[in-house]
Each structure stands twice: as C-alpha cells, then as structure tokens.
Amino acid sequence: MTAATSKPHLVIIGTGMAGGRLLEELMRRSADHFTISVFGEEPHPNYNRIMLSPLLAGEVSAEDIVLNPLDWYKEHNITLYAGERIVGIDKAAKRVVGDQGTQLEYDHLVFATGSLPARIPTPGQHLNHIYAFRTMADVDSIIHSSKSAKSAVVVGGGLLGLEAAYGLAIKGIKTTVVNRAGHVLNRQLDEAAGEMLRQAMLEKGVDTALNADIKEFTGSDRVTGVALESGEVIAADLVIIAIGITPNTALAHAAGLNVGRGIIVDDYLVTSDPHISGLGECIEHRGETFGLVAPIWDQARLLADRLVFNTQLPYLSSAVPTKLKVSGIDLFSAGEVNGLPEDRIVILQDPSQRAYRKLIIRDQKLVGIVLFGDVQDGNWYFELLEQQSKVDDLLPHLMFGQAFCRQAPEHNNQPENALTGASL
Structure with missing residues (x-):
C-alpha cells in the first residue's frame, strides 16, 4: 500500500501498446482500484506502433x-514517468529504481517491456545511417536521413x-528490399502470392533481392552500400534493418526472474515471483512468444480481470489469422501456407484482377488459408479452420466464398451454421 492511500500500488514497466491496453482494461473495470505508476x-x-509506416510515409x-x-x-490519476527507465528491481523490498532517481514500492508489478529489434551478425553495422524501425525516434532519424538520400536498402521482407x-519509395528514393527467403512475406504467404506481392511492390517503386545473404555493410563513416554474398553490391545512402523482434528480457533477468526466450509466465500470466506479472511481446507462455495484437489484447483483458476481480481464468493461446494491408494491398492468411503432399489444395487465381485464393484441406478439414486481393471471406474461412468443421460437403463451391456456398442448391439442406460461420 502507498503511504498516502490504502489502495494497492500497481507499477507497470512499459508504455507500449501492451501496457497501454492493460491500463485501458483496468480503467474499464475500476478506475479507483489501484494507485498506478507507469514507467516508459x-x-x-x-502510441500505435503499427502506424509507424504511415508516419514514415x-x-x-x-x-x-x-x-x-x-x-x-x-x-485517470495515473502517474506517468515518461522517459525514465527502470534500472533495478528489489524483489524482497518490492521496490523499483529508475535511472533518474525515482524509487517506488509496489504491491504488484507488471512487465510490459515489449521487444527489441533483432540484429544480424554482419560487419559494418556501426556505420551511420543504419537504423532499426521500432520507435518514433527511429522514424524521426530515418526521415532526417531520407532528405538527402537517393538510394536505400531495407533488410527484411516481412x-x-x-x-x-x-x-x-514514395519519397522518390530508389529502394531495395533484401530478403533471405525466396519470396517476400514468406511466413504469411506461399510462393505464388509472394510473387504477386513482389510485382505489386515493384510497381510502387520497391525492388527486391531474394534468396540473398548480406556479407557486409560498406562505407567509411556512413553507409554507402550493402554487399551480398553473391558479390552484388547495392548502393544505399541509408539502411533499415527490419528482420523481426526479440523479447526485451534484460531487466527481468537482472531481477532474477525465470527467463527463456521471453519472461516465463504461467497460465495466469504470473512470473516466477507471485507479485510480478507480465504480458505482451516480452513474455513466454508455454514456449510461445507473441508479436501480434490479438493475443496481447486477450492477455490484457485476462490480466485486468485477475488484478481487479481476482478472477483466475487461464490464458489459452489460440490460432490467430493474419489480416494485413501492405501498401494498399489486402492480404489474409491463417494456418499453414504450403501444406503437405497428401493434402487437397484448391487454388483460384485471376491474374488480371490480381486476386488469389488458396485453401489447404486435410482430413476433410481446412488447415490453411491464403488470400490475396479479395479477402472478404477471410473471417468465415478462419472460423471453419478454427472450429475444424468438415468442409468436403461445401466443395466445389467453398473456393468461391460464403455467399456462393449459401446459394448453391445442393447445399440447401446444410445446417445454417455451416454456411454462415456462426457458432460452429
């Protein structure tokens, strides 16, 4: 309890999207339950990190x-320590220490420290004008450098x-994406859809170098190029490294919490210390780490319920669809993207409209969805996948979507939920 009030003191480390969402969930339940302090x-x-790309553009x-x-x-009477980093945690005294001298005791502590940009083991990363793409400060630096840049390389085709x-590219900079895989967005798309996306990006002024490994970044003081293992050198006045993220666990590790790839939490999002919880990109739950919004929102909801109401509902990870809009191009994928040789794979492609649908069916059940361009049936397909509903009776109309299946005469005697996707 704080000295000035009998309310328990909740301290949250992290002002990212996970910490912000937790605050909103707490306020919806009881704005006066805690005295709350937040460090970032x-x-x-x-702020919304998903919008950093439009900010750059x-x-x-x-x-x-x-x-x-x-x-x-x-x-909401929340004390925000913006720009102050927690550098020490005394678990025995239940106290946090900030780098600007703030020391606060807590009744419960929440780690929402997010993630750090992944690095690549490549020489030359010390050169100026090589940036991560994770924060507003990163974007500010990139915008400043882009004013004099004629060419750029982005490492990572995600x-x-x-x-x-x-x-x-829309700033008029000659831009090349370097990707180790054979097609862009290779975790969400198959090769055919990835090639369609590559062509669409090329029309927007973005070139690609695929199946490419970087040998080194070249230059004396500032970067001037990216040398590939193939021997090709791509000119670059600036470089952005965007190859993924790693959970930010250094503080938790220093505090003596159990850490694997992320801060290890149990089914109730409690760390190895019962007075400390965690959520978001910094945690590891049953061997899984997180980078998408949907599971993090679920974690915030369940954690808020436990902190305010002492509700002991376990967090259960579930399949999450990926619905994206890349430079104005709609994409949707869920489950597997390539399938197995014995699977039934159905593909519908209209190159003139740049539309592509791929459904992977195994044991009469949908196990993979890839949509490019027309994604309006994505959520319906995902419900069929998530509920593992048998879909053979919906073939061959399944490929054409929910409305077509509903209108097909031979399916008039199908149960309503098989055609609407409701309460499967």
Missing part, C-alpha cells in the same frame, strides 16, 4: 498515432520491412 523509456505516452503525424495523450493519464520500403 520513450519520452511519449503510448508522411500520411499521418506523430500526434495522430498517440493512443492515450498525457491528459488521459491525468484524468510486413515491417515492406511497409518501411514503401514509405521510402
């Missing part, structure tokens, strides 16, 4: 992507890398 390394309130301002402005914290490349 960045000098901003929480100049489509939105920094103010536009703030989720909870400073006034929101004041209105969603973040493609969006960063598009943000540079």
Whole structure:
C-alpha cells in the first residue's frame, strides 16, 4: 500500500501498446482500484506502433498515432514517468529504481517491456545511417536521413520491412528490399502470392533481392552500400534493418526472474515471483512468444480481470489469422501456407484482377488459408479452420466464398451454421 492511500500500488514497466491496453482494461473495470505508476523509456505516452509506416510515409503525424495523450493519464490519476527507465528491481523490498532517481514500492508489478529489434551478425553495422524501425525516434532519424538520400536498402521482407520500403519509395528514393527467403512475406504467404506481392511492390517503386545473404555493410563513416554474398553490391545512402523482434528480457533477468526466450509466465500470466506479472511481446507462455495484437489484447483483458476481480481464468493461446494491408494491398492468411503432399489444395487465381485464393484441406478439414486481393471471406474461412468443421460437403463451391456456398442448391439442406460461420 502507498503511504498516502490504502489502495494497492500497481507499477507497470512499459508504455507500449501492451501496457497501454492493460491500463485501458483496468480503467474499464475500476478506475479507483489501484494507485498506478507507469514507467516508459520513450519520452511519449503510448502510441500505435503499427502506424509507424504511415508516419514514415508522411500520411499521418506523430500526434495522430498517440493512443492515450498525457491528459488521459491525468484524468485517470495515473502517474506517468515518461522517459525514465527502470534500472533495478528489489524483489524482497518490492521496490523499483529508475535511472533518474525515482524509487517506488509496489504491491504488484507488471512487465510490459515489449521487444527489441533483432540484429544480424554482419560487419559494418556501426556505420551511420543504419537504423532499426521500432520507435518514433527511429522514424524521426530515418526521415532526417531520407532528405538527402537517393538510394536505400531495407533488410527484411516481412510486413515491417515492406511497409518501411514503401514509405521510402514514395519519397522518390530508389529502394531495395533484401530478403533471405525466396519470396517476400514468406511466413504469411506461399510462393505464388509472394510473387504477386513482389510485382505489386515493384510497381510502387520497391525492388527486391531474394534468396540473398548480406556479407557486409560498406562505407567509411556512413553507409554507402550493402554487399551480398553473391558479390552484388547495392548502393544505399541509408539502411533499415527490419528482420523481426526479440523479447526485451534484460531487466527481468537482472531481477532474477525465470527467463527463456521471453519472461516465463504461467497460465495466469504470473512470473516466477507471485507479485510480478507480465504480458505482451516480452513474455513466454508455454514456449510461445507473441508479436501480434490479438493475443496481447486477450492477455490484457485476462490480466485486468485477475488484478481487479481476482478472477483466475487461464490464458489459452489460440490460432490467430493474419489480416494485413501492405501498401494498399489486402492480404489474409491463417494456418499453414504450403501444406503437405497428401493434402487437397484448391487454388483460384485471376491474374488480371490480381486476386488469389488458396485453401489447404486435410482430413476433410481446412488447415490453411491464403488470400490475396479479395479477402472478404477471410473471417468465415478462419472460423471453419478454427472450429475444424468438415468442409468436403461445401466443395466445389467453398473456393468461391460464403455467399456462393449459401446459394448453391445442393447445399440447401446444410445446417445454417455451416454456411454462415456462426457458432460452429
């Protein structure tokens, strides 16, 4: 309990999207249950990291992507230590220490420290104008460098890398994405859909180097190029490394918490210390780490219920669809993207409309979905996949979507939930 009040003191480390969502869930349940203090390394309130790409492209301002402005914290009596990093945790005394001298005792502590940009073991990363793409400060630096840049390389052909490349290309910068895999967005798309996306990105001014390993970044003081193992050298006045994330666990490890790939939590999101919980990209639950919004939102909801109501509902990880919009192109995938040789794989492709559908069926059940362009049936397909409903009776109309299956005469005697996707 704090000295000034009988309310328990909740301290949250992290002002990212996970910590911000937890605060919102807590306020919905009881704005007065805790005295709340929040620490964040960045000098901003929480903001939407998903919008960093539009921020780089100049489509939105920094103010536009703030989720909870400073006034929101004041209105809800939340003390925000923006720009102060926690450097020590005394578990026995239940005390946190900030790098600016703040020391606070807590009744419960929550780790929402998020993730750090993954690095690659490549020489030359010390050169100037090589950036991560994770924070507002990163975007500010990239925008500053882009004003004099004529060429750029983005390392990583995932969603973040493609969006960063598009943000540079629309500024008139010759941009190349370097990807180790044979096609872009290789975790979410199969080769055919990946090639369609590559062509679409090329039309937007983004070139690609696929199946490419980087040998080194070249230059004396600032980067001037990216040398590939193939011998090719791509000119680059700036480089963005966007190859993924790793859970931010250093503070938890120093505090003596159990750490694997992430901060290890149990089914109730409690760490190895009963007075410390965790959620978001920094945690590891049953061997799994997290980078998508949907599971983190579920974690925030369940953790808020436990902290406010002492509700002991376990967190259960579930399949999550990936619905993306890459530079204006709609994509949807869930489950497997390639399938097995014995699977029934159905593909519908219309190159003129740049539309692609791939369904992977195993043992009469949908196990994989890849949609490019037309994604309106994505959620319906996902319900069939998630519920493991048998779909053979819906063939051959399944490929054409929910409405077509409903209208097919031979399926008029099908149960309603098989055609609507409701309560399967």
